[in-house]
Amino acid sequence: MTPRPSIPSNIAHNLRAEVGFGCAVCGNPIVEYHHIIPWEERHHYEADHMVVLCRNHHAELGKQNRKLAYKAKQNPINIRQKRFKGYLVTNKENQNLILGNARFVGVTTAVSYFGIPLFGHSVVGSEIQVNCFIPDDQFFPELEIRRNHVAAMIDGFWDIEFKSNFIKFRKRKGSVFLSLDFRREDVEIRGRFIIDGKNFVFSPNRCDFGGARFENLTLQGNVGQAAIRHGRSDIRLLRENYAMANPVPKFVRV
Numbered sequence: 001m002t003p004r005p006s007i008p009s010n011i012a013h014n015l016r017a018e019v020g021f022g023c024a025v026c027g028n029p030i031v032e033y034h035h036i037i038p039w040e041e042r043h044h045y046e047a048d049h050m051v052v053l054c055r056n057h058h059a060e061l062g063k064q065n066r067k068l069a070y071k072a073k074q075n076p077i078n079i080r081q082k083r084f085k086g087y088l089v090t091n092k093e094n095q096n097l098i099l100g101n102a103r104f105v106g107v108t109t110a111v112s113y114f115g116i117p118l119f120g121h122s123v124v125g126s127e128i129q130v131n132c133f134i135p136d137d138q139f140f141p142e143l144e145i146r147r148n149h150v151a152a153m154i155d156g157f158w159d160i161e162f163k164s165n166f167i168k169f170r171k172r173k174g175s176v177f178l179s180l181d182f183r184r185e186d187v188e189i190r191g192r193f194i195i196d197g198k199n200f201v202f203s204p205n206r207c208d209f210g211g212a213r214f215e216n217l218t219l220q221g222n223v224g225q226a227a228i229r230h231g232r233s234d235i236r237l238l239r240e241n242y243a244m245a246n247p248v249p250k251f252v253r254v
């Protein structure tokens with residue numbers, strides 16, 4: 001018997017995008033590719049007869065009537081909720097953040113924008129907990145990480161690649177919007193995005209913090225406030241909250 005070839009990458013991508021990059025049933029971002037028409041019945045990689053599921057739902061739906069799998073494929077939870085969710089974990093004692101080629105050693109908030117932390121971290125026990133906020137042009141969170149819990153609006157993303165200690169967001173093929181890698185000694189963040197018309201670039205050979213460019217920067221020690229601050233100190237961005245009659249982000253004087 002010849003071994004089963006691996007799934008073509010374009011089919012795998014289309015299947016992941018169809019379900020909003022998580023299990024069709026529960027949204028778990030660690031996924032497998034389920035043959036609704038089983039491989040044994042017909043050797044195929046036809047997207048119409050496959051669906052992305054987590055390991056548990058793969059095992060469960062694999063034993064049930066295939067109509068249930070088609071139903072899950074037609075109405076995936078992440079698409080219904082317009083949201084991707086995941087949780088980043090590490091078993092390494094990561095201590096620091098690296099944004100592109102800038103190293104933040106013992107710095108709680110690396111970058112802030114009108115008082116809102118964009119990138120920061122803390123170490124709880126031996127686990128690093130990363131925070132990240134990338135707003136859209138209305139200052140609603142397009143992508144947010146709170147203590148390693150990831151939430152993103154699905155609409156803008158072409159692909160979200162997730163392994164439990166690694167995540168990569170792409171808005172289009174061939175370019176990385178944001179990636180976080182927990183597999184090495186420090187947490188490495190790379191990407192290229194725009195906040196309020198300002199370019200942020202974090203790459204191994206270029207670091208641009210919305211107009212402030214640095215080469216091989218190391219910032220050490222907790223400075224109390226953010227290490228790199230954007231915006232006026234007398235104005236803060238107040239994020240939307242449900243105490244507001246009309247919950248929209250706004251700038252307020254302090």
Ligand SMILES: [Zn+2]
Pocket residue numbers: 023024025026027028053054055056057
């Ligand atoms: Zn599932």
